[in-house]
Amino acid sequence: MELHFLGTGAGMPSKERNTSAIAMKLLDERGTVWLFDCGEATQHQILHTSIKPRKIEKIFITHLHGDHVFGLPGLLSSRSFLGGEDTLTIYGPTGLKSWIEATLALTGTHLTYPIDYVEAAEGIVFEDEQFIVRAMPLAHVITCYGYRIEQKPLLGELLVEKALALGVPKGPLLGKLKQGHDVVLETGETIYSANVTAPVKEGFVVTILGDTKLCDNAVRLAEGADVVVHEATFDAETAHLAASYGHATNVEAATVAKEAHAKNLILNHISARFLPNDIAKLLQQARAVFPSTYIANDYAQFELRNQEFKHLE
Template sequence: MELHFLGTGAGMPSKERNTSAIAMKLLEERGTIWLFDCGEATQHQILHTTIKPRKIEKIFITHLHGDHVFGLPGLLSSRSFLGGEDTLTVYGPKGLQSWVEATLALTGTHLTYPIAYVEVTEGIVFEDEQFIVHAKLLAHVIPCFGYRIEQKPLLGELLMEKALALGVPKGPLLGKLKQGQDIVLETGEIIYSTDVTAPAKDGFVVTILGDTKYCDNAIRLAERADIVVHEATFDAETTHLAASYGHATNIEAATVAQKANAKNLILNHISARFLAHDITKLLQQARVVFPATYIASDGAQFELKGKELL
């Protein structure tokens, strides 16, 4: 799994940072990409990457402020021109579907693929055999959701030598054991998968939070997560402004990660008031509270290998 930050700015684009968009690359896990938010010019940012829009399977919108959604109609349109045929599922707050459909209709935009809309409420918004996604309301000036993406436990490694020693022939039966199925040999002997596979491994947990001031739901979503992505629109010197605008400081984001016992914190949604020379200070302040803190820039990629952040 890899997080590719396409836009890390707050409010409006700047020369250094585009508006909000994060691609979660699940190419090894399911051959697709999930997108979280789609600010203005997200598709232009994608042009500078290896991301193929037709590979985008799901788009999760945190809230309906323009810096998180103004790029969505354009991306949906371009996905048709770029070979998109598979269903795209779009998750977001009430009102998202009507806005997108009205925009596409008024502009005469024809799509070559169907869109499935899911109106997000608190709870489980998606689940299959691989993943489960939880959503909770955060504390912003309009309804805004944070998402917790949990990969379900991975099947344990097949203990090949042990299986062969028990008389399992090479071939399809080994595959069944690896998939957790018990088998019967020609002799009538039953070989149990649990006897010839290592214990299941925990999958990863990634929490991606939308705009929010410091709140308990952010901590709940981030509990023991391998990666927490949290906004840091303000800093320690502007704490008095953060809550009134429905935003958080770098210190508050670090506190969320610390209280949640998370493993890594990535700060984004950085205000244009912070220039390049301010970023080091932002990072240093946060690391006093939570040492495993990083700040994303546009184009930054963070890969999770096993449980290690690269």
């Protein structure tokens, strides 16, 4: 799994940062990409990456402020031009569906694929055999959600040589054992999957929070997460402004990660008031509270593989 930051700014685009959008690349896990928020010019940002819009399977919208949704109509249209045919599922607050449908209708935009809309609410918004996605409301000036993405436990690797030594023939029975099923040989002997597979591996947990001031639900969503993505619109010196605007500081984001016993924190949604030479100070302030903190710039990539987290250069 990789997180590819397409926009890390706050409120409006700047020379340094575009508006909010994060791609979760699940190419190894399911061959698709999930997008979290889609600010203005997200598709322009995608042009500078290897991401293929037709591979975007799901879009999760945290809230309906323009810097998180104004890129949707263009991206949806371009996905058609670029060969998108598979169903796209869009999750988000009440009103998102009607806004998208009205925009597409008024502009005469025809899509070559169907869209499924899921209205976000507290609880599980998606679940299949691989993942569970939970949503909880945050504390912003309008309805806003955070999402917790949980990968279900992974089956252990099949110990092929051990299975063959126990008399399992090459073929379908090996596949059944790998899938966790016990099998019976022609001799009548039962071979137990647990005896010929490595231990089950825990899946990853990633929490992506929308705009929010410091709140309990942010901590709940981030509990024990491998990676937490949290906004940091303000810093310690401007903390008096944060709550009134429904936003958080870098130090408050670090506090959420610390209280949640998370493993890694990535700060984004950085105000344009902070220039490139301010970033080191922002990071230092946050790391004083939660050492494993990173700040995302546009196009930054982070990888989580086999429980190992790293910032890709």
